[in-house]
Amino acid sequence: GAGVSQSPSNKVTEKGKDVELRCDPISGHTALYWYRQSLGQGLEFLIYFQGNSAPDKSGLPSDRFSAERTGGSVSTLTIQRTQQEDSAVYLCASSLLVSTDTQYFGPGTRLTVL
């Protein structure tokens, strides 16, 4: 079956612009996670969803970052007023349940802020 998909695969934006990153999890997976992979910070957790709710947003680096999930499926990560330090690869992963420990990752969105 189809895996986790993310779009766009690459995004170049100017400092100060807003961007939206999309994640389509594996069908039927109730848990969805966002991570960020950057040179300086490695792979870090941002937020997770159980269904449409986000019980833990503590990994979001600032209030410029927000995420939502609708219909228990697609999730969007929004970064407002982008800064150069936001440049990274943003990864999405899903798992069947929150209690299921195996996460399946998408290919990522490479964000470059000029």
Add this chain to the structure above:
Amino acid sequence: GDSVTQMEGPVTLSEEAFLTINCTYTATGYPSLFWYVQYPGEGLQLLLKATKADDKGSNKGFEATYRKETTSFHLEKGSVQVSDSAVYFCALSDGLTGGGNKLTFGTGTQLKVEL
């Protein structure tokens, strides 16, 4: 908080050499442990996992044993191939500190295998 420490890379080996990538962890509870692999130009893939002490995860000739006494989960392979060239990430999830089963990753170890 939780943390994972793995050996710095890059690691360069000749084909058929023995591979060890060290990984140690600090966690609040009894975490599950993982090795993920990222091949060039591809996304993260689960390589193997272990969910409790003394469990051995294995896949594609790679093995790692969950050692609670030494808080370690070292990755080994007896004979590497050029196709094993990738970045390897050690990770844990404990499901206890919020974040659902969020993964805490090590910094990654790049492996290069040469003919």
